[in-house]
Amino acid sequence: VSEVPDGIDRNSCLAADMADSLRPLRDRFSIPEGTVYLDGNSLGPLPAGAPARADSLLGEWRDRLVRGWRDRGWMDLPLRLGDRIGSLTGAAPGQVVVCDSTTINLHKLLLGALRLAAPRHVVLTEAGNFHTDLYAASGAAPLLGAEVRRVARENLAEALDDSVAVLLLTHVDFRTGEMHDMEALTRQAHAAGALVLWDLSHSAGAVAVELDECAVDLATGCTYKYLNAGPGAPAYLYVARRHQERLDSPLRGWLGHADPFAFAAEYRAAEGIRRHLTGTPPILQLAVLDAALDAFDGVDVQALRARSLELTALLVDLVDARLAGSGVEVVTPRSPERRGSQVSLRHAQAYGLVQALSARDVVGDFRDPDICRLGVAPLYTSRVEVWDAVEAITIVLEAGEHLDPEYATRAAVT
Numbered sequence: 001v002s003e004v005p006d007g008i009d010r011n012s013c014l015a016a017d018m019a020d021s022l023r024p025l026r027d028r029f030s031i032p033e034g035t036v037y038l039d040g041n042s043l044g045p046l047p048a049g050a051p052a053r054a055d056s057l058l059g060e061w062r063d064r065l066v067r068g069w070r071d072r073g074w075m076d077l078p079l080r081l082g083d084r085i086g087s088l089t090g091a092a093p094g095q096v097v098v099c100d101s102t103t104i105n106l107h108k109l110l111l112g113a114l115r116l117a118a119p120r121h122v123v124l125t126e127a128g129n130f131h132t133d134l135y136a137a138s139g140a141a142p143l144l145g146a147e148v149r150r151v152a153r154e155n156l157a158e159a160l161d162d163s164v165a166v167l168l169l170t171h172v173d174f175r176t177g178e179m180h181d182m183e184a185l186t187r188q189a190h191a192a193g194a195l196v197l198w199d200l201s202h203s204a205g206a207v208a209v210e211l212d213e214c215a216v217d218l219a220t221g222c223t224y225k226y227l228n229a230g231p232g233a234p235a236y237l238y239v240a241r242r243h244q245e246r247l248d249s250p251l252r253g254w255l256g257h258a259d260p261f262a263f264a265a266e267y268r269a270a271e272g273i274r275r276h277l278t279g280t281p282p283i284l285q286l287a288v289l290d291a292a293l294d295a296f297d298g299v300d301v302q303a304l305r306a307r308s309l310e311l312t313a314l315l316v317d318l319v320d321a322r323l324a325g326s327g328v329e330v331v332t333p334r335s336p337e338r339r340g341s342q343v344s345l346r347h348a349q350a351y352g353l354v355q356a357l358s359a360r361d362v363v364g365d366f367r368d369p370d371i372c373r374l375g376v377a378p379l380y381t382s383r384v385e386v387w388d389a390v391e392a393i394t395i396v397l398e399a400g401e402h403l404d405p406e407y408a409t410r411a412a413v414t
């Protein structure tokens with residue numbers, strides 16, 4: 001077993017936390033005392049301001065009834081919150097709207113992009129992309145006579161030929177935490193004449209994203225992971241301003257109409273990003289998203305990224321030092337520019353390991369077939385929690401807690 005690097009111990013982690021100017025951000029969340037929460041990449045924790053904001057929305061509903069749509073600004077929430085997410089992802093105002101789920105937005109944007117890029121007829125994607133992205137591509141493409149080309153990550157560049165209409169990629173891989181070079185791949189796609197659609201579900205709120213600067217065409221992502229908007233919160237989508245006039249939504253609905261309350265029989269798309277709305281927005285959940293975004297107020301995205309990298313590096317170093325020979329392997333890239341905000345560990349009994357950790361209130365998650373994911377959220381994860389998590393893994397593996405027969409069968413939600 002190698003030594004823990006540079007004399008790092010629990011006390012030095014505590015001391016570094018105390019000295020960290022971003023540490024107070026954790027108070028913007030209600031995280032159960034004693035829980036080491038490393039699954040914010042699946043469901044972020046409750047923002048401290050969310051209950052009051054939800055309560056006040058319910059009060060608006062009680063007091064203003066239908067008038068709330070007009071005089072409490074409910075109707076503008078999808079665009080207003082879209083701009084707030086835009087400021088976290090490098091998008092100037094007017095290019096992001098909050099709506100639907102990521103899956104539905106993938107369908108909308110893929111169909112829109114395929115129409116725009118005709119006669120090109122291929123959706124190029126990575127074979128290991130998140131399954132909902134693969135399903136959306138396989139469902140959407142045939143509707144327009146297009147097809148999906150799935151290739152290994154390392155073959156993407158060479159597969160970009162003049163039949164490719166859109167390159168569909170997830171920025172940070174959900175299994176391994178590996179991060180694509182958004183700027184380079186976007187440039188390569190453009191050089192080949194293709195559009196790019198990025199899924200930011202594992203990026204926004206944890207890694208720096210520069211949509212405008214990278215000249216990205218289209219993007220979407222969910223708000224319930226690192227953006228902490230709660231279970232089932234709606235997703236968002238980005239359409240670069242230069243495409244907005246020509247890119248239609250294939251899912252026409254009254255709220256994407258230029259004048260919804262004209263109740264016109266003929267469809268006329270709204271100007272700008274608003275046309276990508278379909279039906280009535282989920283106002284209660286949007287109010288919670290608003291409170292969740294308050295947790296990012298005054299926070300520099302680059303500083304968050306730096307903190308995330310420091311925490312994931314600490315986690316990798318501690319795993320290397322303390323778990324050598326235990327059957328645990330770090331699968332997340334070690335080079336910072338290729339690493340998202342999670343550390344994935346491969347272990348033959350990863351499912352049992354995750355369950356045994358959870359029994360010790362260290363919450364990560366399992367991804368088939370043998371990955372234990374430990375998500376780091378720079379807004380609230382601390383160094384001492386990283387220390388405690390690795391300590392817990394050491395204890396679990398040494399005591400064989402992960403081999404408990406109770407963990408032999410898997411739950412439906414992992």
Ligand SMILES: *Cc1c(COP(=O)(O)O)cnc(C)c1O
Nearest residue numbers: 101102103130170174199201222
């Ligand atoms: C979590 C996640 C989604 C979520 O899709 P929904 O339709 O919002 O449930 C989509 N894509 C990726 C890559 C994800 O990680």
